[in-house]
Amino acid sequence: xxxxxxxxxxxxxxxxxxxxxxxxxxxxxxxxxxxxxxxxxxxxxxxxxxxxxxxxxxxxxxxxxxxxxxxxxxxxxxxxxxxxxxxxxxxxxxxxxxxxxxxxxxxxxxxxxxxxxxxxxxxxxxxxxxxxxxxxxxxxxxxxxxxxxxxxxxxxxxxxxxxxxxxxxxxxxxxxxxxxxxxxxxxxxxx
Numbered sequence: 001x002x003x004x005x006x007x008x009x010x011x012x013x014x015x016x017x018x019x020x021x022x023x024x025x026x027x028x029x030x031x032x033x034x035x036x037x038x039x040x041x042x043x044x045x046x047x048x049x050x051x052x053x054x055x056x057x058x059x060x061x062x063x064x065x066x067x068x069x070x071x072x073x074x075x076x077x078x079x080x081x082x083x084x085x086x087x088x089x090x091x092x093x094x095x096x097x098x099x100x101x102x103x104x105x106x107x108x109x110x111x112x113x114x115x116x117x118x119x120x121x122x123x124x125x126x127x128x129x130x131x132x133x134x135x136x137x138x139x140x141x142x143x144x145x146x147x148x149x150x151x152x153x154x155x156x157x158x159x160x161x162x163x164x165x166x167x168x169x170x171x172x173x174x175x176x177x178x179x180x181x182x183x184x185x186x187x188x189x190x191x
Contacts, residue, residue, distance in 0.1 A: 023093035026100045039092070051086040062140045080110040089139075104129070108137065 025033050032038040039046050048066075052059065059065070066084050068074070081103075082088040094102045101107070106128035109116070116126045131137040 021093060023095070025092055026096060028100055029092060046087055046092075048084075048086050051090070059140065064139055077111045081107065108139070 021033065029039075039050055041050075064083055069078060069084055078084070089101050089103050089107070091102050096102050097104060108131045109128045112131075113128075114120075115123050115131075116128060118124065
């Protein structure tokens, strides 16, 4: 208990918020590591609304969106995996399997086990984690494997050219070094 008290005092005295991290942060969210309030409010769990503040545009065409699962036909499957809550699959500070997901790569089999059990001949012999690890399917956007999308884009090369950013030109020289604590400015005044 004494050691715990010393740890708390040291963390507060040194303003080491990182001392309170319960685990590693995904690469994509490292910028927010020192500003817990960017995602967390008090001791409440992170909400979908919090995630949407940054991810709304990319989720606009979500193949497995909340609208789809409002249909009562999905009720039984929602008992297996709560796809309506972002943190059911994307929980920070826990070991990840990749792509910011902490569930095992066979998560698709919760609903699609028939695909590798003979319902789709082209997938016979595939392993349960293959859909995800092979890179063919993405839970939120799988337009690239729909027949309509493929027909529309048949004339495209197998691999599109990698977009390149223009060279960065620095036109301003600093007269003094930047402030060491820019997180408040970067994160909209929140720390």
